[in-house]
Amino acid sequence: MPKVLMKGNEAIAEAAINAGCLHYFGYPITPQTEISEYLAKRLPKVGGVLIQAESEIAAINMVLGASAAGVRAMTSSSSPGISLKSEGISYLVGCDLPAVIVNVQRGGPGLGGIQPSQADYYQATKAYGHGDMRLIVLAPSTVQEMATLTGEAFDLADIYRTPVIILADGAIGQMMEPVDFSERKPREIPPKDWACTGHGGTRKRNIINSLMLDPEALEKSVRERFERYKKIEETEVKYERFMTDDADIICVAFGIASRICKSAVTAAREKGIKAGLLRPITLWPFPKAAIAEAANTAKAFLSVELSMGQMVDDVKLACECRRPVEFFGRTGGVLPSPAEVTAKIEAIAAQL
Amino acid sequence: MVSKNEPILPQRKIIIVAGHYGAGKTNIAVNLALHMSSYDSVSLIDFDTVNPYFRAADAKEELIAAGVRPIIPEYANTNVDIPSLPPETASVFVGDGRAIFDVGGDEGAIALGVYEKDIKACGYDMIYVVNMYRPLTATPEDAVFILREIEEYSRLRFTGIVNNSNIGRETAPSDIIASIPYADRISELTGLPLLFTSILWDKGLCKNTIPRPFYIKNETKQLF
Missing domain, CATH: 3.40.50.920 (Rossmann fold)
Known part of the structure; x- marks a missing residue:
């Protein structure tokens, strides 16, 4: 495929489609609205679904539902909108569900402004949600990387059953550079035998849930998740x-x-x-x-x-x-x- | 009569620069204003209600230095996320001189509806800036589809095509040459003349390879 000229936000959107993500849920906010704008035009042509949710909170929970059903799902927002999603992000972690969440950062705190920022670093790397948890956080620096790291984010999410954050900023979201979508080779993805896809009476039912009644069981599930985090730290560092x-x-x-x-x-x-x-x-x-x-x-x-x-x-x-x-x-x-x-x-x- | 090797520049009082998101409208509008200011009194209106950054307002100092009157929304490049239009816009319909409207992409053309009657009364050229290397206008048919959409949004009709095909800093002369049949096809499908093909000054293409070349500078704000 020849090179094309795209905004960073558009590159994320097209890369998501290339990665097989046909389910997007979001709520508009500057400076990332081109992601949903672009997907609204493209997804219907490839059999996908875009829902402009009633709020950011609804959107992240729609991602949770779609991911539980075994499909690749994405949401995107900018700083204040991401804060609203934090409860849902923690629930995704508790449910061991893959998802891609894009933050095209703007100035804060509060409603802040619409100009570019990186002031959500602490939030993204330390506290995107409550509880003992980590998230893979990818930081693209070019429009090309907006595309390649979006593809990578979907693969990492599925391999480690974890939400993955694309931490971009308004400047990369808005600027235009050449992109080549054939640059990245997809990784091998394990089968989603945990997903709620309907069992037809042929297998034990799958349950997706983040509530653990027994403290010992909760501790065990957190420790298992941290074994995965250890593997991520050993094998997935990029610089x-x-x-x-x-x-x-x-x-x-x-x-x-x-x-x-x-x-x-x-x-x-x-x-x-x-x-x-x-x-x-x-x-x-x-x-x-x-x-x-x-x-x-x-x-x-x-x-x-x-x-x-x-x-x-x-x-x-x-x-x-x-x-x-x-x-x-x-x-x-x-x-x-x-x-x-x-x-x-x-x-x-x-x-x- | 303009020869095939000369760009056709808009002649009417009001010049509307419109097209798909990221087609390069602002760069064309700023370059047209700088060029026309050598022989005409020109106002450039930052009429973009869509884009938060990278807008005609970025070239304000250079425009003023060249004698162009920039008309810029009060909140351009601030943190105010409310699309507003500069009230001085109304002055261009009554004063002397020409006015170039740098319009936001796609649905951004809706904003022109405010001045529809004034624009029609003064007489206008509306030029469709198009880039073959933008994925949603990659085929002549897709480009014409968006052209028709913008005509509906604006309630105005395009009068000419500007071929601004490029892939940013990596643009090679062959990329521009490859876009010639694309631009010709859009012209054929719409019956609108190709006004010019834009070429960055440093690309050094000779006039014989590109029909109606119009040499431009990159006026996009550089961040690093």
């Missing part, structure tokens, strides 16, 4: 390194911030500063080992985020205080400029 081998100062940034950092690192190199970039693609599992290894040679780290500093905590934990970890960010919907980041790199270099 990209850019000019890190000889770097004294390593920027750590994801999503749109990593694009800004690439320009800043290149500018710093032109000024003779050995800068590099480590870009987490999976925010959970976080690339702890890669950062710990980089700390063997780098002299300092700089976390760059569209927030007041959230991922910076995970960078500090990963390098175990062996190196100074600085932070630079803009928030409220303001994008840092490459020049601002370069200036921060220069300031750190002056202190080394």
Whole structure:
């Protein structure tokens, strides 16, 4: 298939269809509405179903129902709408149901604004719902990755029976870049023998439920789930390194911030500063080992985020205080400029 | 009489730039305004009620420097998520000079209904910006389907086609050449003339390969 020119939000929508997701439930919110806009035009042509639910809460519970019936299902929203979904996300985890949930982040807290943000990092990686739980969180930085990571999200969700979050931001959602949908090979998916597909009296019935009457049974189910999390942490970490081998100062940034950092690192190199970039693609599992290894040679780290500093905590934990970890960010919907980041790199270099 | 190698630029007072989401309308509208400002008094109206970012308002400084009067909604590029139209728009129908409307994609053309009578009274060109590399307008038939939808939304009729086929920064001259039969077919299906084919200045295509080339700059806001 030849390359096409798409908005990031449209790429997610088309990639979902390519992944066999024919069930979408959502409620419009800027800056992610193109996902449902695009699917509303495309899904009827491929035998799919789109429901504009009465609320975000209804949409996430429709995802739960569809997923329990064994089909691939997706919902998407932006920051305030995602907060509304958090109860449903926790129920999906408790039911061991796969689902893909897209957050095209905007500025917060509260109703906040409609301009791009990464201030939902804590929420996505630590607390998308109540209870002992983890979620796989993928952070695309290009329109191409919006497509490939959406396909990957559906596969990971089915393989590990867990909701997977695409943590994007308004800038990547709205900007246009070329996309090639043939770039990714699907993974092998285990049969969904747990799904409520109708047993016709031929097998024991399946029950999808997150209520456990016996504390011992609940503890056992949580421990089983954490065995799966352990496997995810061992095998599914993804990250990209850019000019890190000889770097004294390593920027750590994801999503749109990593694009800004690439320009800043290149500018710093032109000024003779050995800068590099480590870009987490999976925010959970976080690339702890890669950062710990980089700390063997780098002299300092700089976390760059569209927030007041959230991922910076995970960078500090990963390098175990062996190196100074600085932070630079803009928030409220303001994008840092490459020049601002370069200036921060220069300031750190002056202190080394 | 314009030769086949020259772009046909709109001649009427009101110029409406419309098309599918992401077809490149804003870039064409800003480039047209900058070009026409060398020989005419031009206003550019950011009439997009759909797009939260990447809009004509981003080029405000450059437009003013070129002598174009930008008319921009009060809340463009703010956190206010209420589509509003700039009240100064009404002034373009009574004053001298030309006015270019940069309209939002697809259903965004509904907003034109507010000024339908004024637009018709002044006389208008409505140009359909189309990109073969956008998936929902990838075939001439799909492109014409959306063209007809926009005519219904706006209650206005298109007067010409602009071929803006590109795949962003990766566009090769061969990609533009491959879009020529596509643009010709849309012209044939609708009976509307192909006004021009847009080409970024740095692509360096000679005039003999592309019919009616119109050289443009990338006016999209760069984030990194």
